[in-house]
Amino acid sequence: MTTVRILIGDLRFTGRIETALAPITAAKxxxxxxxxxxxxxxRWSGEGCWIPLGDxxxxxxxxxxxxxxxxxxxxxxxxxxxxxxxxxxxGGVLFSSKMGQLAGNHFxxxxxxxxxxxxVGRRALWEGAQDITISAA
Structure with a gap:
């Protein structure tokens, strides 16, 4: 399976899981x-939204x-x-934290x-946290 449905609020998207480029992350x-x-x-990276997952x-x-x-x-x-x-x-992103530039797995x-x-960016910035669900297509 490489195709997923992504729902952010009431906005619908289709996504491709990058199984060839990031096989371990994709499988997980x-x-x-x-x-x-x-x-x-x-907070730091520019035109992006994130899901904070702690440790x-x-x-x-x-x-x-x-x-x-x-x-x-x-x-x-x-x-x-x-x-x-x-x-x-x-939009434009330079992925970083208060520690500086970071890199993440594009999956x-x-x-x-x-x-x-x-x-999505406008809503997250001006309306607050948005529900996101990613499911098999």
């Missing part, structure tokens, strides 16, 4: 489906990691210099509905 995330959390606006240990190595996810790319930071988190880029890409991403 697939085990968690359906996945529901709250998505909040980034959750996904036990994944760095793979297909980037500090500059493109709009629609979703990354998992497995922790270390900051807390574990999942980040969704809706999921939005392939349909990308034009709605600026609205």
């Amino acid at each position: 995330f697939i085990e968690l489906l359906p996945y529901s959390q709250k998505l909040v606006h980034c 959750t240990n996904f036990a994944v190595p760095f793979e297909n990691h980037t500090s500059h996810p493109a709009p629609g790319q979703i990354i998992l930071y497995p922790g270390g210099f900051g807390e574990t988190e999942i980040l969704l880029a809706y 999921l890409t939005i392939v349909d509905g990308i034009e709605q991403l600026p609205e």
Whole structure:
């Protein structure tokens, strides 16, 4: 399975799990489906929203990691210099924390509905945390 449905508030997206590029992270995330959390606006990274996960240990190595996810790319930071988190880029992002620049595993890409991403960012910034659910397609 490589296709997922993503619901953020009432906005619908289709995503592709990057099983070839991040096989360990992708497999771990697939085990968690359906996945529901709250998505909040980034504090440090720019035009992105994140799911703070504290000291959750996904036990994944760095793979297909980037500090500059493109709009629609979703990354998992497995922790270390900051807390574990999942980040969704809706615009320009330089992934970082108060400790400085970080890199996260790009494991999921939005392939349909990308034009709605600026609205996700606007809502998270001005209306607060947004419900997000990722499920098998």
